Amino acid sequence: MQPRTLFQKIWDNHVISAEENKPSLLYIDLQLVHEVTSPQAFEGLRITGRKVRRPDRTFATIDHNVPTTDRSLPIADPISKQQIETLNQNCAEFGVTLFGLDSKEQGVVHVMGPELGLTHPGKTIVCGDSHTSTHGAFGALAFGIGTSEVEHVLATQCLQQQKPKTLEVHVDGPLPLGVTAKDLILAIIAKWGTDFATGYVIEYTGEAIRNLTMEERMTVCNMSIEAGARAGLIAPDETTFAYLEGRRYAPQGEEWDKALAAWKELRTDEGAEYDRRVVIEAASIEPQVTWGTSPGMGTGVTGVVPAPEDFENINDRKAAENAIAYMGIAPHTPITEIEIDRVFIGSCTNGRIEDLRAAAKIANGYKVASTVNAIVVPGSGMVKEQAEAEGLHHIFTAAGFEWREPGCSMCLAMNPDVLSPGERCASTSNRNFEGRQGRGGRTHLVSPEMAVAAAIAGRFVDVRNWEVKETEVNAHGTI
Numbered sequence: 352m353q354p355r356t357l358f359q360k361i362w363d364n365h366v367i368s369a370e371e372n373k374p375s376l377l378y379i380d381l382q383l384v385h386e387v388t389s390p391q392a393f394e395g396l397r398i399t400g401r402k403v404r405r406p407d408r409t410f411a412t413i414d415h416n417v418p419t420t421d422r423s424l425p426i427a428d429p430i431s432k433q434q435i436e437t438l439n440q441n442c443a444e445f446g447v448t449l450f451g452l453d454s455k456e457q458g459v460v461h462v463m464g465p466e467l468g469l470t471h472p473g474k475t476i477v478c479g480d481s482h483t484s485t486h487g488a489f490g491a492l493a494f495g496i497g498t499s500e501v502e503h504v505l506a507t508q509c510l511q512q513q514k515p516k517t518l519e520v521h522v523d524g525p526l527p528l529g530v531t532a533k534d535l536i537l538a539i540i541a542k543w544g545t546d547f548a549t550g551y552v553i554e555y556t557g558e559a560i561r562n563l564t565m566e567e568r569m570t571v572c573n574m575s576i577e578a579g580a581r582a583g584l585i586a587p588d589e590t591t592f593a594y595l596e597g598r599r600y601a602p603q604g605e606e607w608d609k610a611l612a613a614w615k616e617l618r619t620d621e622g623a624e625y626d627r628r629v630v631i632e633a634a635s636i637e638p639q640v641t642w643g644t645s646p647g648m649g650t651g652v653t654g655v656v657p658a659p660e661d662f663e664n665i666n667d668r669k670a671a672e673n674a675i676a677y678m679g680i681a682p683h684t685p686i687t688e689i690e691i692d693r694v695f696i697g698s699c700t701n702g703r704i705e706d707l708r709a710a711a712k713i714a715n716g717y718k719v720a721s722t723v724n725a726i727v728v729p730g731s732g733m734v735k736e737q738a739e740a741e742g743l744h745h746i747f748t749a750a751g752f753e754w755r756e757p758g759c760s761m762c763l764a765m766n767p768d769v770l771s772p773g774e775r776c777a778s779t780s781n782r783n784f785e786g787r788q789g790r791g792g793r794t795h796l797v798s799p800e801m802a803v804a805a806a807i808a809g810r811f812v813d814v815r816n817w818e819v820k821e822t823e824v825n826a827h828g829t830i
């Protein structure tokens with residue numbers, strides 16, 4: 352047999368029918384559902400009198416519209432309230448398992464799914480959400496789809512797909528100390544732009560990738576979509592298997608052994624060729640901060656905001672000009688002179704338990720600057736529970752961070768957590784588009800460590816120079 356890439360293997364395993372120059376029909380192993388992109392899909396089924404074909408392969412949660420403050424209060428926003436009630440009703444009517452507001456598993460769909468062990472190597476996974484690419488961290492072919500496709504998959508468990516091309520992003524060498532997975536993916540997008548992977552599925556390879564934990568791999572794959580990619584992939588290995596073993600929806604007993612044997616075959620064969628390959632030196636990467644209004648407009652923390660004249664291409668120059676005006680920062684401002692008003696730690700990029708551990712380590716024994724309002728929003732109820740079991744919430748609250756309930760929160764302005772016009776936020780999320788966190792709001796994308804350091808200093812600082820304190824903190828504050 353011809354050597355094949357990881358992508359090709361998963362694709363071949365799922366093609367039901369294929370004709371030349373036409374989209375192929377793929378079998379879908381898992382569909383995840385949230386309240387924003389599913390109402391019309393369920394309505395479509397209702398109108399045509401159809402059922403959900405595989406309720407056992409369909410799982411839902413509520414994330415975008417939920418308030419992250421007191422859950423016992425009624426939901427004030429009528430649209431949010433309706434979206435949430437509609438999903439509750441649809442799941443009940445169509446027999447879909449829902450991790451809703453009354454469930455401790457509720458959370459951002461891309462945090463909750465992997466945590467429950469729903470995401471397996473080699474699966475095809477879809478969701479009406481662009482950051483479905485997150486699940487590629489397990490070596491699953493996972494991508495976002497539109498609402499009409501959500502309906503199609505609900506009804507048939509199949510999907511038409513144009514076959515994407517393959518792109519290897521090879522990260523050479525280990526990541527330097529103090530440089531995180533978030534910095535890696537931001538640096539990749541800053542280097543090659545937000546459309547360099549359009550039409551491709553990226554497979555990330557190399558030493559730095561192999562060294563990443565599952566949480567870190569999810570951070571990298573999550574933002575593949577911000578590079579334009581259809582999906583991101585990382586071949587499964589012992590790290591992946593150890594993460595999955597024993598989780599609620601992971602195979603058990605004999606099924607586990609069988610699955611493991613199959614998963615071990617899921618890697619790109621020696622001699623298999625990608626359509627394209629790029630290489631980045633891990634040693635060249637420093638903690639990243641975006642200065643503009645696209646995830647590609649970023650630089651290292653020791654850098655400066657560029658001037659429009661620095662760009663040769665007229666379109667890039669114009670984009671930089673607009674971004675700098677919107678962001679309200681002067682060209683050539685050193686990144687470490689940018690002062691911030693708000694800090695958001697959370698989202699499907701950086702709202703996992705490891706992110707909160709890393710953030711708490713920096714926050715421990717410090718105080719949030721008096722000019723800054725900072726919130727920590729666990730990605731799911733299970734992340735929240737684990738963080739509280741470890742006492743991380745005490746570290747955050749003693750430092751002056753607000754400790755919230757799980758949801759998408761300030762990642763995008765679909766719930767009460769929004770920026771006011773002109774407010775500047777250090778955010779661990781994945782998009783910094785105009786108005787993304789609230790009309791007129793200004794977003795700088797960073798890692799959780801950089802976000803905490805910025806909250807404390809009131810401006811961006813190089814977290815590599817941070818003095819980590821060993822202070823012990825409990826419910827009564829610093830001991």
Ligand SMILES: CC(C)[C@H](C(=O)O)[C@@H](O)C(=O)O
Binds near residue numbers: 388415479480763
């Ligand atoms: C609301 C949803 C459809 C959207 C997405 O597709 O990604 C959101 O999650 C986002 O991050 O912008």
Ligand code: SF4
Binds near residue numbers: 415460699781
């Ligand atoms: S956390 Fe942000 S990026 Fe992730 S699904 Fe929610 S809104 Fe989209």
